[in-house]
Amino acid sequence: MKTLLPCLLLAIVAITSVFAKGGPAINDKCPVDGNAVRIIYRIFTEKGNVAFCCVDCMSLYEKEPSRYPVVPKKPGS
Ligand SMILES: [Zn+2]
Secondary structure, three states: OHHHHHHHHHHHHHHHHHOOOOOEOOEEEEOOOOOOOOEEEEEEEOOOEEEOOOHHHHHHHOOHHOOOOOOOOOOOO
């Protein structure tokens, strides 16, 4: 089973990049709790890719996007 893990991770990364359109996330802080985001947790919105710190925040945001304002990161940072 241990040898399967790297393949599985690669598959997840591949799937994520297929579904994530428009490149990197527009934010670097989680809109739900303000933690640093991890790029694997992101969804594509009309504003661009919004990233989250964890899958829980991602699903909270998906339920009520208007409740969590997304702060775009500063360009060049
Ligand atoms: Zn979060």
